[in-house]
Amino acid sequence: MxxxxxxxxxxxxxxxxxxxxxxxxxxxxxxxxxxxxxxxxxxxxxxxxxxxxxxxxxxxxxxxxxxxxxxxxxxxxxxxxxxxxxxxxxxxxxxxxxxxxxxxxxxxxxxxxxxxxxxxxxxxxxxxxxxxxxxxxxxxxxxxxxxxxxxxxxxxxxxxxxxxxxxxxxxxxxxxxxxxxxxxxxxxxxxxxxxxxxxxxxxxxxxxxxxxxxxxxxxxxxxxxxxxxxxxxxxxxxxxxxxxxxxxxMATTKMDVRFSGRPSHAGSSPNAGRHAILAAASAVVNMHAIPRHEAGASRINVGTFNGGTDRNVIPEEALLKIETRGEQTEINDYMRQYALRIIKNAGEMHGVETDVTLMGEAIGxxxxxxxxxxxxxxxxxxxxxxxxxxxxxxxxxxxxxxxxxxxxxxxxxxxxxxxxxxxxxxxxxxxxxxxxxxxxxxxxxxxxxxxxxxxxxxxx
The missing domain is CATH 3.40.630.10 (Zn peptidases)
Known part of the structure; x- marks a missing residue:
């Protein structure tokens, strides 16, 4: 053949x-x-x-x-x-x-x-x-x-x-x-x-x-x-x-957090302003200090921090882009809720309004x-x-x-x-x-x- x-x-x-x-x-x-x-x-x-x-x-x-x-x-x-x-x-x-x-x-x-x-x-x-x-x-x-x-x-x-x-x-x-x-x-x-x-x-x-x-x-x-x-x-x-x-x-939540304050002259009337960056900075520091969960791995990260217009102006706006993660969906829920509480309190502490927008999310x-x-x-x-x-x-x-x-x-x-x-x-x-x-x-x-x-x- x-x-x-x-x-x-x-x-x-x-x-x-x-x-x-x-x-x-x-x-x-x-x-x-x-x-x-x-x-x-x-x-x-x-x-x-x-x-x-x-x-x-x-x-x-x-x-x-x-x-x-x-x-x-x-x-x-x-x-x-x-x-x-x-x-x-x-x-x-x-x-x-x-x-x-x-x-x-x-x-x-x-x-x-x-x-x-x-x-x-x-x-x-x-x-x-x-x-x-x-x-x-x-x-x-x-x-x-x-x-x-x-x-x-x-x-x-x-x-x-x-x-x-x-x-x-x-x-x-x-x-x-x-x-x-x-x-x-x-x-x-x-x-x-x-x-x-x-x-x-x-x-x-x-x-x-x-x-x-x-x-x-x-x-x-x-x-x-x-x-x-x-x-x-x-x-x-x-x-x-x-x-x-x-x-x-890992379960995760992606959020954009906007802080809205009030501008004023940083030299002559700093007390008249509502410092958006100060509120955002307080939130950043405290979010990274969230106690970790006993049930598994957890993460939080502030990947972007933008705000302000010039050195002599009390900043009116600040924006954070953040994410939380958890080895299980429940752990991510814990991290997210803790972070939201910190954001809200940081805003209230400095008289600044906060707005959180969900940008992405996944479960475990x-x-x-x-x-x-x-x-x-x-x-x-x-x-x-x-x-x-x-x-x-x-x-x-x-x-x-x-x-x-x-x-x-x-x-x-x-x-x-x-x-x-x-x-x-x-x-x-x-x-x-x-x-x-x-x-x-x-x-x-x-x-x-x-x-x-x-x-x-x-x-x-």
Whole structure:
């Protein structure tokens, strides 16, 4: 038998096995081999055109149009975003500027219309048959960071550096969105061979600042979901490592605190003023002195302190941007309430009015061991991971995916959040949210494969 005939015969056998419901790794790998270039190109295109939370107009349109071409049923905009549950929405001027940028970059106005006002969520659904519903979450937003232009930085060297001043993908969400589209492409090719279940691909805006997930949960996307998964690339861990489930999410609250006093001449009539900075400073010192909780780790941080106009004016305004965190939701509640009490009393002590605006929030979350076990089984059977961790409980950060986890777990479903090492080759990796952040693009394909094989196992 000729080599070409042997190859054809092997492919025919794989197709027959797939039709019989036995979709093996070789079959999936063959599909992925044909998608690697596209997935990488998608990541680089998203990286070049970053958009911060609630302004992901270009990204959302790109995702929506691709999903439609792949045969997904697509819901978008207000259909998947609950308006009253959005947090930290930018000023109208910022939304308008980003919307116009999308138009200037050639995006169709009709396609952009559903996302106007910052309703930049997309959900694509593919139905294989009766059976479980699995949701996969992919975040899309970038950060307000100026990207490095060093030749050592791959995006600069390869020509896909951020084209927007002061904004870059510094946490891997460009990769996450590309992974989502990669998963969509594979699922569309598997559809003739799948006969059970439904998969929802949830493309979430505004994860940074934990502002977007709650609004998608409140839009009732997860009411029928049995399993929900999310993946995050780790920029300071080498490619080859996978953490199959994270339990280290800290509950968190993000707040803007405004102190409004009364200005006066600092020399001739200091007593006539109401010193906003003095009140804010009192709050800062005392918030950082909050007693820690016996039940677990807690955090508080004042990240921004702005106020005043000049050295000889009693300042009328001061603004703090603060966050609290807790190992458990109850601990974060304790920190938040203590902080609010301090803010109120600091204002009253100096005759200054206080106003607190909620800018973002997330609850604690834990991955389900049974679903983590499936991910671990998949990872162990793949040949690319040499460092496989089951459940890690020391993440220390916060993720609003916890709202999605909780929503599914509340009605008996399972949830898991896995992380894939993606430090660029030849480096020890740099921290997330830095101007030199980048990822090893091999992790994109690996992440798609883990998700696909996990979905296939759960729907088999």
């Amino acid at each position: 000729k080599k070409e005939e042997m190859t054809l015969s092997k492919q025919e056998n794989q197709m027959k096995e797939a039709k019989a419901g036995r979709i093996d790794r070789t079959f999936v790998n063959r599909i992925l081999d044909g998608l690697t270039e596209q997935i990488t190109a998608d990541r680089r295109q998203f990286h070049k055109n970053p958009e911060v939370g609630w302004t992901e107009f270009q990204t959302a349109v790109t995702v929506s149009q691709r999903l439609k071409k792949l045969g997904f049923n697509v819901s978008e905009g207000r259909a998947v975003i609950h308006d009253a549950s959005r947090m930290g929405v930018p000023p109208e001027s910022t939304l308008t500027e980003a919307y116009q940028r999308a138009i200037d970059n050639g995006f169709d106005k009709k396609a952009l219309e559903p996302f106007k006002g910052g309703f930049t969520g997309v959900v694509g659904t593919i139905v294989f048959g009766e059976g479980p519903v699995i949701a996969l979450r992919f975040d899309m937003d970038a950060l307000k960071i100026e990207e490095s232009r060093s030749e050592a930085h791959l995006p600069a060297r390869e020509g896909f550096l951020s084209s927007v001043a002061g904004i870059m993908h510094a946490c891997g969400h460009d990769g996450h969105t590309a992974i989502g589209l990669g998963v969509a492409a594979v699922l569309s090719k598997l559809k003739p061979f799948m006969n059970a279940g439904t998969v929802k691909l949830v493309f979430q805006p505004s994860e940074e600042g934990v502002r977007g997930a709650k609004s998608m949960v409140k839009a009732d996307i997860f009411e029928d979901v049995d399993d929900v998964l999310a993946c995050h690339l780790i920029g300071n861990e080498a490619f080859g490592k996978i953490i199959c489930g994270s339990n280290g999410f 979350g834990k991955s389900d061991e049974s679903l983590v076990a499936v991910i671990k089984e998949v990872a162990e059977a793949m040949t690319i991971f040499d460092d496989i961790v089951g459940i890690d409980s020391h993440a220390g950060g916060s993720e609003d995916f916890s709202y999605m986890m909780s929503a599914v777990q509340a009605h008996g479903g399972k949830a898991a959040y896995f992380m894939v090492g993606a430090a660029p080759v030849g480096t020890s990796g740099v921290g997330h949210h830095t101007h030199e952040f980048d990822v090893d693009e091999r992790a994109l394909i690996a992440s798609v494969q883990v998700m696909i094989e996990t979905v296939v196992k759960r729907l088999s």
